Amino acid sequence: MSTKRTIRKITGNHLEDFRLGQTFRHKGGKTVTEGLFTAFTEFTMTTNPLSKNARYARAYGYEGLVVPPGLTMLVAFSQTVEDVSENARANLEYIDMRFGAPVYAGDTIEVETKVLGVKPSSSNPKLGVVHVQSMARKSVGERNEAVVMTWQRKVQVWKRDESKRVDEGEIEPDEVPCELWLPSLQPARDYASMAHLSSHDTYFEDFEPGTRIEHWRGRTMTTEHIHLTAILDNTSQVHCNQHMIDLNPKQYVGGKLIIFGGIPFTLCLGLSCPDVHDNSLGDVVYKTGRHTAPLFAGDTVFAATEILGKHELPGRPDLGVLSTRLLGHKFEQAQGAAASDEAPAGYKRTQIFELEREIVVKRRSYYA
Amino acid sequence: MSTKRTIRKITGNHLEDFRLGQTFRHKGGKTVTEGLFTAFTEFTMTTNPLSKNARYARAYGYEGLVVPPGLTMLVAFSQTVEDVSENARANLEYIDMRFGAPVYAGDTIEVETKVLGVKPSSSNPKLGVVHVQSMARKSVGERNEAVVMTWQRKVQVWKRDESKRVDEGEIEPDEVPCELWLPSLQPARDYASMAHLSSHDTYFEDFEPGTRIEHWRGRTMTTEHIHLTAILDNTSQVHCNQHMIDLNPKQYVGGKLIIFGGIPFTLCLGLSCPDVHDNSLGDVVYKTGRHTAPLFAGDTVFAATEILGKHELPGRPDLGVLSTRLLGHKFEQAQGAAASDEAPAGYKRTQIFELEREIVVKRRSYYA
């Protein structure tokens, strides 16, 4: 072939490309197969029987195994990466992340995103912050659909051409109706006969505000993160393109492939499950969340949960709402450090993730 | 949050927690998704068309692809880990492991375990042996269930408080009805038209007691074992928590993450499949089995099978029962070692696994 022209496409948007109020209807969409369900649900070591035991899930009124909120989040979030954050430096904050209809294997999720704010950095002309609001729907039957999730996020995005004008400003978020679907209490159902399938000490009555729970299990990450990220359609190159890093290691945190934040996000949820949400019927909202340190292959992830508060769920005496803070951490070597409540001798505890999280929890008096 | 108290839950039981005759109804349960089916069935390189070719499986009278016995075992066994062996030092022996109803993708498995024996170590006050009997059922329709597997095992468990009394003793195992389900011979079925789908030389007529078969293929393990173990719900920390190992490497075999024994168990089954059970309709019983050396990422697993005996299967002239011993091994460098039948020059052969195994095998005269 005599090549007449060569094209090097640039994918994703840069700071100057975003327009206030603009809406992206993201490409692709994603059907949650049983393969994806298993890869992620089980990777996180989640223990809530809703996502592990179809007999239990059906008895509670769900159609089958329930996709855990962390996986719904990963699938929906990843749909937005190409348009919003393929050229990002960092994801700054998750805001008002709310869940709606339950998601099952076989459901197809499609997402759209509105630009709420664009703000150039005052200190670095190459950077700025984009604020977006996204909504994920699933198709129900041939013609209907249901909102499964909505959220806002702020992300630090590179500018490509410093000379270009930025559409600076901030507009109000839309009101997106998205409320957690809950199965009704079925008086004839013998819930107690299934009570052995979940933890005996994680009912609503068991939690006391002011408690901090250090979860027992840790999980060492490997280069598996490259595959886990790819199967989500997250195309950000800092997670999978070692050659790009090698060309300019100083530009990238740690000079190596960084693990996609969604991985510790879901893993921390899973590690906390046996102590916190084994008896949950779903996540209402993540008010805010952020990644506070990078994670690399070889690191071992741990989690803790703070119980912040408890409140009633109107109309549902069988359930209650638990306010929590989920904290993820790893241990890094720190020569000479003494042992403490926080870390063993010779190590310091590095927080990697935090999430303000409200969940709906069963009351023992109704279910066990 | 002002933390009023911090909880560090200890999961699993220690030697002093077990009560003779006590029964655990294990948490969770597990629905075998197509994702889990594929990850494990194909990981092991099994070649029996019952687990690879739905057309063949249905023609033989099964409902679809059959979960191989090794995966049924892994799913059922892993359900018992938290209660029985989360705080174990080693799994000592598998005893009388028998299979019943076939398992398909979509089936949900739940397990219970009875404590048959508790025995403190005479030499080490920190250790003892627990002997348990487990039974795994699957739901069939809304209301029925079927036993898919039963087994005993002995496991060496740590004591947490040396001063605590141990409920020492041994009781008789229960009689658990669990017999291998076999599809009936269908006279009108043209089995021969499918004979090319399995090995031509692994019918019942082909085996001769006293034969040892060195299986051809080897498989190098990687850190993938962490993921494979997690997706089984096996929560034992020695397989996935590198930080815990680093804090006290001398306490752990090899000072590194050890591969869960269930992985070489199934892998050896798979490696032996083309030579031994490509034409099998199922595993009757594993009379006894044990792990004889640890396995680590980087090791290459090999297998051999000894043909111990053959006997009739009453009422089924089309089938026979083969008694075998499955042996797993790896090669370790041994400076100056001469080449032998057992190992190439410079290497020694280290046995890692053995299993006494009875399988039901088709006769060529009926099926090919």
Place this chain on the structure above:
Amino acid sequence: MSTKRTIRKITGNHLEDFRLGQTFRHKGGKTVTEGLFTAFTEFTMTTNPLSKNARYARAYGYEGLVVPPGLTMLVAFSQTVEDVSENARANLEYIDMRFGAPVYAGDTIEVETKVLGVKPSSSNPKLGVVHVQSMARKSVGERNEAVVMTWQRKVQVWKRDESKRVDEGEIEPDEVPCELWLPSLQPARDYASMAHLSSHDTYFEDFEPGTRIEHWRGRTMTTEHIHLTAILDNTSQVHCNQHMIDLNPKQYVGGKLIIFGGIPFTLCLGLSCPDVHDNSLGDVVYKTGRHTAPLFAGDTVFAATEILGKHELPGRPDLGVLSTRLLGHKFEQAQGAAASDEAPAGYKRTQIFELEREIVVKRRSYYA
């Protein structure tokens, strides 16, 4: 057991075992589970909604998520490995690889292969080339079947016994009817309402012969390749048996496990997808293809596509056929190398794969 005899089976055929005109009906067969579908489809980062979004696929007239041609090829090809290339040195060429009926999760694929040519090497008495023609079918319902793929390949195979006669010669390939199934254009369907789900600039009208597209994304391979290869039933030991390599590293390319060529084959297809076949309805034919350099864990794979030509598809004014050349490459360090169009400073570009490829692409005028 007193061992009376030891068997070391040799699997696969050597050069002297092939007979001109002989047909292999390969063992096993393979049902494409959702687990396998996900592992591979998503591994490749393909972006065509036919394989990601069941709503889109059904609206276009498919039964559900469509197995991408690269995965159909891997499943079908791998069925032939034991008989044809378990003892191969290298796969030399893919020829006239054509696609037929669409493949869905749940379909079972079975393959047969005819020997078209056997030719001993003129320079090396231990080697020769085998030329074969394969056909893959899937079952449709209880009694019917459809051809999903046919192809020829040439493979360099080891001779085991140099003294043995080789059945040298070459015969004509069979005519295998295998034409790409295409859904009909449905005039009542609102295709435009789904146009945001695929790239806006990859319609037939957008391509200009003589264009070379350097695809943006790269993907670093890890030891995951061992698992990916095993789950395809590809049993070739050079991809998974490190011990075998260690015993004789000089015999093997690079002295380490080599990545199965099917992996970069599908990965390059996926990396090129957003720029080339996001709006394709299928692959017609791969006229020829070959691997030009080995790939190892740690390498990062990139791809480029040359647009060779465009032509009409008789009877389908809504579609066109695009002739392309897909090229895969990696970058290797080359001290002192200046930056060029081909590679950054200090690196050279090593081509690893090429494939002449015709695909059917939607016209914007009908679909957007």
